[in-house]
Amino acid sequence: MPTAVIMPAPHQPLETRACEMPALPPGGVLLETLFSEVCGTDVHLWHGRLAGVPYPIIPGHVSVGRIAAVCGTVKDIEGQPFREGDTVAFLDVHGSCGRCFYCTVAKATTRCPERRVYGITFSAGEGLHGGWATHITLKPGTRLLRLPAGLDPAAYIGGGCGLNTAFHAVERAAVAMADTVAVQGAGPVGLSCVAFARLRGAGTVICLGAPADRLELAREMGADVTIDITQRGVDERLREVRALTHGRGADVVIEATGQPGAVAEALHLVRDQGTVVIVGQYTDAGEITVNPHLDINKKHVDIRGCWGSDFSHFYKAIAMLGRHHRQIPWRRLAERQYGLADAQRALEDVAALRVPKAVIVPAP
Ligand SMILES: [Zn+2]
Ligand SMILES: [Zn+2]
Structure with missing residues (x-):
């Protein structure tokens, strides 16, 4: 049974809960979470400083996981189908509409009013849509990328958001x-x-x-x-x-x-x-x-x-990480790791700037 950390409301203690294994819609993907992270945004969420957040939420907007199930066929940007066992990351922004002024005329999808963000603007009642959980369910249309061969998922989460x-x-x-x-x-x-x-x-x-x-x-x-x-x-x-x-x-x-x-x-x-x-x-x-x-x-x-990022930044950043992770120590940013039961301490350590980043490792 999946386990998730819930942020009930700003300034409230985090809770850890067992959740139902969700049914996947066609085009949906179920991940077993390898790593998620606590970043400054999570501190802002906990302090109630972001507007329009549908508390309670499962935090964790950037994560990396292993595909446990795919409903139907989901392909990557090159047309290759994703398979069970693939190690993938996904763009946290979901649902940019492709129709509004910002998506089409200004070509600034980070300003699309329809965009939603995993771990931030999905309520816990909508499903496992945050990374501080053993499993993440990805909605149809989520942009996934396989990690390049040889790239340690810990180096990816060291870079993180x-x-x-x-x-x-x-x-x-x-x-x-x-x-x-x-x-x-x-x-x-x-x-x-x-x-x-x-x-x-x-x-x-x-x-x-x-x-x-x-x-x-x-x-x-x-x-x-x-x-x-x-x-x-x-x-x-x-x-x-x-x-x-x-x-x-x-x-x-x-x-x-x-x-x-x-x-x-x-x-x-x-x-x-x-x-x-x-x-x-x-x-x-x-x-x-x-x-x-x-x-x-x-x-x-x-x-x-400079606000947010789009798929091009995600795609190119991972390509650069794949090419340069042996020389540049992104991996070292992932050294402070916490289990789900320690998510509260992880959040407080980031809030107090005791660590540059806290990595959440949901596996027991
Ligand atoms: Zn739009
Ligand atoms: Zn972040």
Whole structure:
């Protein structure tokens, strides 16, 4: 019988429950969960900071599993049928409509009003649609990918949701060969931004963050220089980045912190006519003051928001992971593992920033 962790409502203790084995609709897929994760979004869910969440929910929006059953024929993007035993990941976003203005005209499916997200916008009453469970049922039309041969599922979950988000952010930043890229934040998104900026050909990658062990990981992920924000004040950080760039500032700054103040700092760290991508402000953490003349207009700076990710980011991010996981230690981000019974502790450890990521291992 499947077991799932339920988040009944914001600020309420998690519960572990036995659930019915669901009947699969045609085109549906049943997974045995290998790994899921606790990310910052789950903390936001627990704090009630996301709108439109149909509590109670089974959290866990990015997961990897083994196919236990397929109802009918479900094919991958190349037309190959999925089989029982395949190790797969799936895009957490489901049901982008393909008909609305954003899907068809703007070609920005992350803004589709019909989109739903596993582990976030499905209620527990609708089925096993979150990853903190022994089994996940995937609805018809869910976009699955087989993991590339030789890719450890633990390395995939080490990248986790931050992998897609970071891929999108680095693509949106249009990092060019030899660029100096400053990444603000050393959480899972920031660390994968460091890796992808490096793979995209950045000349120098600077990571500004904390604590020291995450900065060490940032260097292993590809950062040339790390700046500990608990040891250096805002002015010192700016001086340091300018000293690395002949006084000009970084060509590209990627904000992946969740702190509104980091956006104001990004506008100082970037060079004139540089690019700032804001990916860390996933929930409303408040307002900041900027000087529009000095920081934006006169500086001729390009500021780009980056929300969610689509199938292309998922597809390409996994391809890059499959190619580079031996050199880049995504696997190390999956080191802190918790069973379903410890999901509460996992959530609290991520909320308190004691671990960059908590991996949920549902198998007993
Ligand atoms: Zn749509
Ligand atoms: Zn996430």
